[in-house]
Amino acid sequence: MAQTNVLAGHGSTTNSIKIFAGNSHLQLAKLVAKRLGLDLARVAVLKYSNQETSVTVGESVRDEDVFIIQTGAGEINDALMELLIMINACRSASARRITAVVPSYPYARQDRKDKSRAPITGKLVANMLTKAGCDHLITMDLHASQIQGFFDIPVDNLFAEPMMCKWVRDNVPECKNLDCIIVSPDAGGAKRAAAMADKLGVDFALIHKERKKANEVSKMILVGDVRGKVAVLVDDMADTCGTLGKAAEVLIENGATKVYAAVTHGVLSGKATSIINSSPLTKLVMTNSIPHEDKALLCPKIETIDISMTLAEAIRRTHNGESVSYLFGNVPDGMGELDVVG
Amino acid sequence: MRNINVFSGSSHPALARSICQRLNMPLAEANLSKFANRETSVEIKVSVRQCDVYIVQSACGNVNDMLVELLIMIHACKIASARRIVAVIPCFPYARQPETPYKRNGMPLSRVPIEEMDKFATVFGGPSASAESSSSGGRQRNSPFPTSTANGVPETPANGRLDTPTLERLRDGTVSPTFSTPSTSTQGSAADIVPLESPAESSSAISSSSATPTPSSVRAVGKALPNGSLASNRHPANISVPHPLTHSLGNPVSNAAAVQGLMSGSLHVPGVTGGGYKHWAAKSGKLIADLLGVAGADHIITVDLHDPHFQGFFGVPVDNLSVEPVMVRYIKEHFPDWKKAVIVSPDAGGAKRASKIADRLGIDFALIHKERRQFAGAPAVVDKHGEGSHTTTTVPVSPSPIASPIASPLATPLPSPGSASTVAAASDMLLVGSVAGRTCILIDDIADTSFTITKAARTLVSAGATKVCAIVTHGIMSGDAVQRIKKSVVDELIVSNTVPQEEHRKLLGDKLKVFDVGAVLAEAIRRIHNGESISLLYNNLWALETHE
Numbered sequence: 080m081a082q083t084n085v086l087a088g089h090g091s092t093t094n095s096i097k098i099f100a101g102n103s104h105l106q107l108a109k110l111v112a113k114r115l116g117l118d119l120a121r122v123a124v125l126k127y128s129n130q131e132t133s134v135t136v137g138e139s140v141r142d143e144d145v146f147i148i149q150t151g152a153g154e155i156n157d158a159l160m161e162l163l164i165m166i167n168a169c170r171s172a173s174a175r176r177i178t179a180v181v182p183s184y185p186y187a188r189q190d191r192k193d194k195s196r197a198p199i200t201g202k203l204v205a206n207m208l209t210k211a212g213c214d215h216l217i218t219m220d221l222h223a224s225q226i227q228g229f230f231d232i233p234v235d236n237l238f239a240e241p242m243m244c245k246w247v248r249d250n251v252p253e254c255k256n257l258d259c260i261i262v263s264p265d266a267g268g269a270k271r272a273a274a275m276a277d278k279l280g281v282d283f284a285l286i287h288k289e290r291k292k293a294n295e296v297s298k299m300i301l302v303g304d305v306r307g308k309v310a311v312l313v314d315d316m317a318d319t320c321g322t323l324g325k326a327a328e329v330l331i332e333n334g335a336t337k338v339y340a341a342v343t344h345g346v347l348s349g350k351a352t353s354i355i356n357s358s359p360l361t362k363l364v365m366t367n368s369i370p371h372e373d374k375a376l377l378c379p380k381i382e383t384i385d386i387s388m389t390l391a392e393a394i395r396r397t398h399n400g401e402s403v404s405y406l407f408g409n410v411p412d413g414m415g416e417l418d419v420v421g
Numbered sequence: 422m423r424n425i426n427v428f429s430g431s432s433h434p435a436l437a438r439s440i441c442q443r444l445n446m447p448l449a450e451a452n453l454s455k456f457a458n459r460e461t462s463v464e465i466k467v468s469v470r471q472c473d474v475y476i477v478q479s480a481c482g483n484v485n486d487m488l489v490e491l492l493i494m495i496h497a498c499k500i501a502s503a504r505r506i507v508a509v510i511p512c513f514p515y516a517r518q519p520e521t522p523y524k525r526n527g528m529p530l531s532r533v534p535i536e537e538m539d540k541f542a543t544v545f546g547g548p549s550a551s552a553e554s555s556s557s558g559g560r561q562r563n564s565p566f567p568t569s570t571a572n573g574v575p576e577t578p579a580n581g582r583l584d585t586p587t588l589e590r591l592r593d594g595t596v597s598p599t600f601s602t603p604s605t606s607t608q609g610s611a612a613d614i615v616p617l618e619s620p621a622e623s624s625s626a627i628s629s630s631s632a633t634p635t636p637s638s639v640r641a642v643g644k645a646l647p648n649g650s651l652a653s654n655r656h657p658a659n660i661s662v663p664h665p666l667t668h669s670l671g672n673p674v675s676n677a678a679a680v681q682g683l684m685s686g687s688l689h690v691p692g693v694t695g696g697g698y699k700h701w702a703a704k705s706g707k708l709i710a711d712l713l714g715v716a717g718a719d720h721i722i723t724v725d726l727h728d729p730h731f732q733g734f735f736g737v738p739v740d741n742l743s744v745e746p747v748m749v750r751y752i753k754e755h756f757p758d759w760k761k762a763v764i765v766s767p768d769a770g771g772a773k774r775a776s777k778i779a780d781r782l783g784i785d786f787a788l789i790h791k792e793r794r795q796f797a798g799a800p801a802v803v804d805k806h807g808e809g810s811h812t813t814t815t816v817p818v819s820p821s822p823i824a825s826p827i828a829s830p831l832a833t834p835l836p837s838p839g840s841a842s843t844v845a846a847a848s849d850m851l852l853v854g855s856v857a858g859r860t861c862i863l864i865d866d867i868a869d870t871s872f873t874i875t876k877a878a879r880t881l882v883s884a885g886a887t888k889v890c891a892i893v894t895h896g897i898m899s900g901d902a903v904q905r906i907k908k909s910v911v912d913e914l915i916v917s918n919t920v921p922q923e924e925h926r927k928l929l930g931d932k933l934k935v936f937d938v939g940a941v942l943a944e945a946i947r948r949i950h951n952g953e954s955i956s957l958l959y960n961n962l963w964a965l966e967t968h969e
Contacts, residue, residue: 121700128900129869130484131515134703155459156489163712168703186460196465198497203716207492210715211708319457348457 101149151185170212182368306334430478439939480514499717787854857885
């Protein structure tokens with residue numbers, strides 16, 4: 080990986096991959112580097128005493144292919160500033176190309192002006208990344224895939240769907256005899272859930288919030304039949320998990336035998352873990368786009384899907400100039416499960 | 422004034438209110454908070470269509486939060502069709518390379534708690550036991566600075582000697598920092614950082630002294646190093662690494678201190694650093710200017726920008742207001758013997774600023790210069806601006822924890838006591854000019870860690886000054902700076918309110934005086950909105966009144 084014989088895009092000499100990691104998800108970065116057979120590049124990302132971020136670069140990136148792995152998690156503003164400063168530092172150090180690998184894109188939910196004077200922070204983040212000097216963005220399951228249009232630079236929006244489908248096939252035995260049903264916890268995610276249902280060849284259902292008057296609690300209505308089936312709730316993000324918890328209850332009320340939840344980005348803020356623990360969910364499966372070991376300790380229902388192989392493959396293919404489309408439909412075969420403890 | 426809205430960010434609402442009071446208009450309403458997942462939430466509650474919007478936000482507290490909030494507010498107003506957006510940033514973020522203060526073990530002070538340090542990306546990619554590092558030669562396996570992960574990259578040419586006088590002194594114990602907790606207020610109950618040792622190795626050593634976990638921020642390096650063995654003589658990496666907690670002051674410090682110092686750019690080893698690449702810290706000034714521009718700011722107002730060349734980084738007009746007239750007026754009003762006082766600049770970089778004030782007042786001027794020459798047995802002082810480009814060898818200057826029982830007889834922080842460096846440090850501040858028997862007024866733009874001010878005050882007092890006061894524009898005073906000021910020989914610290922000072926006032930009481938820059942900012946906003954000239958604000962004959 081460090082030395083490639085394939086002539087890269089621009090420049091006539093081969094260059095190598097340098098992987099920088101910010102502080103938001105060092106563990107994932109280490110896994111990715113391990114999959115690629117590389118060491119993480121030397122950088123110290125700390126804070127000065129006045130809380131300003133300090134980035135000290137420890138190795139040369141001149142004319143190299145730099146990948147900066149930073150996800151929008153924890154203190155998101157700090158993570159964002161670290162990413163921007165690292166990109167800018169590599170740019171001023173004459174890197175050939177800088178790719179930001181951001182599995183969970185920050186501020187993705189502010190993607191449109193749905194009320195007066197609401198900021199489209201997703202667009203602002205896109206502008207900032209581009210201005211800082213980013214040449215390419217690799218992300219996963221953007222809240223709205225239209226966010227790719229906010230950028231003038233190429234964006235690779237990878238999918239967690241193949242990995243989710245694989246997990247369902249491996250862990251939900253009812254899937255084989257079609258006693259399984261994919262459910263979307265809200266109307267907005269219908270497309271995502273339907274695509275997965277098609278892939279697995281099972282049925283699809285949807286939960287929809289009935290908007291009543293202002294002071295009344297909105298009811299959740301199930302559209303579809305789940306009686307006697309194992310339901311799998313599918314969503315892109317699990318934040319406060321209020322919706323997820325209520326949806327699980329609705330499904331049990333309507334006759335589902337078991338309820339799983341498969342979510343790409345597990346933010347799990349606030350009381351999410353206790354809501355999950357007290358809900359009828361059997362398991363909550365999330366990718367490790369956002370670090371959640373501490374939450375997993377509190378909530379035994381959590382299971383993690385490792386996306387490091389997909390990211391590593393995307394990085395490798397980007398560097399070598401190969402097609403990434405394989406990753407949109409397949410789970411890359413890896414070295415097997417790596418020790419997830421970083 | 423019509424069609425104008427002044428918003429306040431969450432960093433310094435008091436200043437924004439003061440500005441609005443002088444402009445005789447209400448503060449425009451906006452809801453600023455954070456979502457459950459820590460993303461910033463901004464809701465602008467009033468219409469800004471075709472209005473001039475002024476957003477007041479100062480760089481204090483968590484600077485990254487403040488900056489992102491400001492950018493989102495600017496962006497929100499921009500897409501809400503504001504006519505013009507002016508960012509009023511009294512204390513500008515990332516305006517300089519801050520002086521990196523150090524903990525006892527040489528590690529830069531950071532807010533990261535001990536337990537988290539091992540998760541940090543501060544590590545060198547680390548010489549894994551794989552064949553990669555060995556291909557560059559056997560030496561690389563033991564080097565704390567293996568050459569790059571891509572093999573076949575030639576090493577940067579270097580001097581033969583790896584052991585510099587600095588590293589030797591660290592090893593011999595001439596300079597020996599002790600270890601303190603990040604809070605720096607209690608004395609060494611836990612190791613700060615334990616570099617160069619894997620937890621397994623160090624845990625046995627810890628058991629004798631403390632039960633706290635020892636994270637290794639340089640863990641990967643630690644794994645590669647045999648602990649205690651001296652495979653090759655002169656290589657710093659093979660020095661045996663004593664556990665920090667098991668050695669008291671005066672013992673050889675781990676060369677991890679040097680390693681960390683190198684990583685942070687403070688310790689510069691001339692020639693080779695075991696592999697050739699000279700670490701450098703990124704300077705983000707241009708990036709911040711670009712971010713403000715891209716968010717949609719049309720104009721920037723700031724106060725006493727640390728580096729005036731910053732104005733050139735922006736593509737939009739920047740008004741860099743000066744509090745100099747206010748300072749001059751303050752001195753005249755509050756120092757009865759100002760005619761006989763001496764204006765002193767605490768470092769060579771601020772000489773211009775201080776001398777201008779001295780000229781305005783017509784009084785004497787003096788200057789304190791940090792000696793950077795390397796002389797035997799004494800480390801030089803860290804360059805205030807942390808520029809690693811200097812070829813002098815610097816050593817991390819460790820601050821003494823305030824409550825330390827081993828504190829030096831001097832109250833201000835100096836390299837750890839018990840070494841010849843204590844005496845050397847005080848004497849390596851050269852005073853240019855005479856202050857004997859006079860009141861000294863130190864002038865500086867930023868007081869962050871307050872090392873500069875307190876060290877300068879010490880120098881002045883030992884040169885015979887009767888009273889030492891400091892006037893500083895931006896009193897950021899982060900970390901334990903306030904305690905440092907309290908214990909120092911500074912009689913009075915006068916700061917402006919570009920940064921909120923209530924917390925500092927609680928700790929410093931009467932020692933701290935605050936003058937208001939709200940008047941200057943309000944007047945600037947009024948004139949900019951009306952399209953009038955603001956050059957009067959720079960006129961030394963005319964200074965707005967200050968409120969104590």
